[in-house]
Amino acid sequence: xxxxxxxxxxxxxxxxxxxxxxxxxxxxxxxxxxxxxxxxxxxxxxxxxxxxxxxxxxxxxxxxxxxxxxxxxxxxxxxxxxxxxxxxxxxxxxxxxxxxxxxxxxxxxxxxxxxxxxxxxxxxxxxxxxxxxxxxxxxxxxxxxxxxxxxxxxxxxxxxxxxxxxxxxxxxxxxxxxxxxxxxxxxxxxxxxxxxxxxxxxxxxxxxxxxxxxxxxxxxxxxxxxxxxxxxxxxxxxxxxxxxxxxxxxxxxxxxxxxxxxxxxxxxxxxxxxxxxxxxxxxxxxxxxxxxxxxxxxxxxxxxxxxxxxxxxxxxxxxxxxxxxxxxxxxxxxxxxxxxxxxxxxxxxxxxxxxxxxxxxxxxxxxxxxxxxxxxxxxxxxxxxxx
Amino acid sequence: xxxxxxxxxxxxxxxxxxxxxxxxxxxxxxxxxxxxxxxxxxxxxxxxxxxxxxxxxxxxxxxxxxxxxxxxxxxxxxxxxxxxxxxxxxxxxxxxxxxxxxxxxxxxxxxxxxxxxxxxxxxxxxxxxxxxxxxxxxxxxxxxxxxxxxxxxxxxxxxxxxxxxxxxxxxxxxxxxxxxxxxxxxxxxxxxxxxxxxxxxxxxxxxxxxxxxxxxxxxxxxxxxxxxxxxxxxxxxxxxxxxxxxxxxxxxxxxxxxxxxxxxxxxxxxxxxxxxxxxxxxxxxxxxxxxxxxxxxxxxxxxxxxxxxxxxxxxxxxxxxxxxxxxxxxxxxxxxxxxxxxxxxxxxxxxxxxxxxxxxxxxxxxxxxxxxxxxxxxxxxxxxxxx
Numbered sequence: 001x002x003x004x005x006x007x008x009x010x011x012x013x014x015x016x017x018x019x020x021x022x023x024x025x026x027x028x029x030x031x032x033x034x035x036x037x038x039x040x041x042x043x044x045x046x047x048x049x050x051x052x053x054x055x056x057x058x059x060x061x062x063x064x065x066x067x068x069x070x071x072x073x074x075x076x077x078x079x080x081x082x083x084x085x086x087x088x089x090x091x092x093x094x095x096x097x098x099x100x101x102x103x104x105x106x107x108x109x110x111x112x113x114x115x116x117x118x119x120x121x122x123x124x125x126x127x128x129x130x131x132x133x134x135x136x137x138x139x140x141x142x143x144x145x146x147x148x149x150x151x152x153x154x155x156x157x158x159x160x161x162x163x164x165x166x167x168x169x170x171x172x173x174x175x176x177x178x179x180x181x182x183x184x185x186x187x188x189x190x191x192x193x194x195x196x197x198x199x200x201x202x203x204x205x206x207x208x209x210x211x212x213x214x215x216x217x218x219x220x221x222x223x224x225x226x227x228x229x230x231x232x233x234x235x236x237x238x239x240x241x242x243x244x245x246x247x248x249x250x251x252x253x254x255x256x257x258x259x260x261x262x263x264x265x266x267x268x269x270x271x272x273x274x275x276x277x278x279x280x281x282x283x284x285x286x287x288x289x290x291x292x293x294x295x296x297x298x299x300x301x302x303x304x305x306x307x308x309x310x311x312x313x314x315x316x317x318x319x320x321x322x323x324x325x326x327x328x329x330x331x332x333x334x335x336x337x338x339x340x341x342x343x344x345x346x347x348x349x350x351x352x353x354x355x356x357x358x359x360x361x362x363x364x365x366x367x368x369x370x371x372x373x374x375x376x377x378x379x380x381x382x383x384x385x386x387x
Numbered sequence: 388x389x390x391x392x393x394x395x396x397x398x399x400x401x402x403x404x405x406x407x408x409x410x411x412x413x414x415x416x417x418x419x420x421x422x423x424x425x426x427x428x429x430x431x432x433x434x435x436x437x438x439x440x441x442x443x444x445x446x447x448x449x450x451x452x453x454x455x456x457x458x459x460x461x462x463x464x465x466x467x468x469x470x471x472x473x474x475x476x477x478x479x480x481x482x483x484x485x486x487x488x489x490x491x492x493x494x495x496x497x498x499x500x501x502x503x504x505x506x507x508x509x510x511x512x513x514x515x516x517x518x519x520x521x522x523x524x525x526x527x528x529x530x531x532x533x534x535x536x537x538x539x540x541x542x543x544x545x546x547x548x549x550x551x552x553x554x555x556x557x558x559x560x561x562x563x564x565x566x567x568x569x570x571x572x573x574x575x576x577x578x579x580x581x582x583x584x585x586x587x588x589x590x591x592x593x594x595x596x597x598x599x600x601x602x603x604x605x606x607x608x609x610x611x612x613x614x615x616x617x618x619x620x621x622x623x624x625x626x627x628x629x630x631x632x633x634x635x636x637x638x639x640x641x642x643x644x645x646x647x648x649x650x651x652x653x654x655x656x657x658x659x660x661x662x663x664x665x666x667x668x669x670x671x672x673x674x675x676x677x678x679x680x681x682x683x684x685x686x687x688x689x690x691x692x693x694x695x696x697x698x699x700x701x702x703x704x705x706x707x708x709x710x711x712x713x714x715x716x717x718x719x720x721x722x723x724x725x726x727x728x729x730x731x732x733x734x735x736x737x738x739x740x741x742x743x744x745x746x747x748x749x750x751x752x753x754x755x756x757x758x759x760x761x762x763x764x765x766x767x768x769x770x771x772x773x774x
Contacts, residue, residue, distance in 0.1 A: 031501055032603065053484050054485065055442070096483050097438070098438065098440030099436075102488065107502065113418055113420065115491075115495045115502065133532065136539075139528040140527050141527075141528075142525055165650075
């Protein structure tokens with residue numbers, strides 16, 4: 001039996017409901033009962049859309065990075081089968097006469113500041129983020145009120161298996177999403193809960209609490225970051241470096257951390273607190289973390305929107321003293337995919353840290369700027385925490 | 388200051404994120420930062436869609452029950468302003484050349500077995516389900532495994548404010564959604580958590596746990612219920628009466644209740660357990676509840692898909708002995724709106740129960756088969772429980 005066949009018969013993938021994935025067939029991200037999109041044996045995927053009166057229908061994969069023309073039959077059913085896709089999570093849209101729509105057959109996920117259809121392509125490497133027959137933690141939605149402004153904010157909190165039954169105190173990972181996503185990204189797209197359930201069940205990671213806040217603070221009412229062009233990566237980094245982090249820094253350090261420490265059984269010290277994020281959230285995690293070394297002893301930057309060139313001046317000089325950073329940080333983790341459009345500025349940031357003698361874990365992986373990579377990064381990062 | 392103006396200045400409506408509603412302006416159900424749909428002073432709503440290459444764009448309100456033609460400007464922006472809408476929650480879609488799409492400006496909600504755009508129209512009567520500055524409970528997503536089949540199922544559990552900090556035990560309301568929705572309906576569309584937070588804060592309802600399971604069991608892979616026509620209501624009721632309830636009955640009574648009683652601090656007896664639901668879920672609640680009077684002492688049927696004509700034979704004879712029912716049930720609550728397409732069979736059911744001398748609370752309200760009504764029903768039902 002091949003590893004893939006084994007996977008198909010033993011793993012239940014369950015996203016929103018009770019959908020069970022057996023590899024080939026309706027995608028696990030489908031609406032229960034929807035036959036399409038359908039994953040084929042070679043990991044190509046067949047899409048079918050009923051649009052009787054449309055003149056032109058296209059499949060836009062990865063938010064438009066690759067486009068497939070769909071062809072119409074006599075009844076108005078449009079169909080296309082993609083080339084084999086990579087295992088993992090893909091955003092997509094259906095363009096109906098030029099209007100980007102959701103696929104009625106799929107669940108949606110919040111990305112690029114809208115609700116976007118998502119597709120899970122299965123594979124042997126899906127196991128670590130799949131729902132398996134191990135003890136499951138809880139995903140809690142909590143509301144808390146800022147002392148400063150009175151605003152009521154919604155957060156997602158993962159508590160590990162057994163939290164309710166025990167009297168133990170747990171360490172906390174504050175985990176931030178990327179631009180255009182929200183606090184649900186790490187659970188819905190990222191499967192943070194299943195990743196941790198599985199790591200905890202195998203004894204690979206310490207049981208921990210995970211907290212997801214919404215980092216779309218200053219950017220909410222501002223134009224989106226630059227869309228393309230040859231200098232996109234540096235333009236993106238400049239965009240995020242120029243955002244005013246002050247408000248989100250204050251929310252995380254002065255409001256969120258005290259709320260979590262008073263409402264959950266945490267170990268309320270810096271050694272038992274980590275801060276990490278992806279893309280924009282990676283940039284936020286480094287900046288807020290370096291600004292609050294009294295609160296966080298471990299930092300993670302997953303495909304971060306950073307471009308550190310001079311550690312003496314960048315990040316308001318908070319990287320200036322390598323010896324202080326090395327002494328205070330138990331872990332500084334930076335990862336980037338070789339196909340990521342941010343590869344070059346992140347690689348240069350790594351080299352700048354190396355030159356300055358700032359110790360860090362450096363992961364140069366396969367993959368692009370996608371959730372499939374960030375799930376793997378969490379799988380690598382979490383076991384290094386709180387040891 | 389009018390009541391409406393007062394509302395606009397004091398209430399923060401916060402659906403998914405941090406969006407704040409001040410009555411007039413972007414709807415509270417919008418994507419953060421999206422200007423449209425926009426609620427006007429007279430509660431008409433203006434929609435704008437960019438669809439440069441579309442030939443015809445329509446707004447379909449309430450899943451197509453009323454249609455507005457949108458008109459195009461020279462840049463490809465389509466716009467329409469509705470007549471004044473009723474306060475509360477509305478499903479809608481944008482039809483682009485005949486293809487029903489989501490509005491990129493709105494959050495979506497799971498209904499009619501797909502992800503559908505939702506619109507909250509504010510008003511003074513929104514207060515009871517709005518997020519207010521009171522202690523907030525938690526919405527937990529939990530996974531549990533059926534002993535029977537090994538299937539892992541996702542449920543939503545509301546725990547009241549203070550649950551984590553106390554050692555008290557709480558009564559439990561099992562609350563079911565309607566056809567084509569899922570276990571998230573009562574929190575996302577229904578705001579069950581804010582309704583209970585507010586009722587508990589004012590001392591009107593006892594603190595309680597609420598549990599939402601997914602009732603789309605037998606119906607998942609079956610054709611949808613009859614769509615229209617003059618005999619739709621009786622056809623719908625027949626459809627739901629004919630579904631095999633056995634599996635869901637077994638899940639609720641033999642697996643869910645024991646899981647909740649072992650994983651939460653409940654008072655594990657019939658007097659502290661209620662079962663209610665809306666539409667299909669109301670039918671399920673009555674049927675399962677009457678079949679398990681040893682487990683549930685209070686039942687609620689909100690706009691239920693029921694048509695009781697003969698209490699001696701309907702529901703497998705479980706209604707036959709009025710004296711037993713009256714003795715065992717602390718509460719039997721049935722409500723229907725005068726504009727609901729199920730009004731007539733539910734009214735006849737009420738009359739059949741009256742004739743048989745089966746005591747029940749009977750609410751004939753304004754409104755149709757919509758969440759706006761079900762939120763009000765929960766506000767009426769919950770304070771009657773566990774007194």
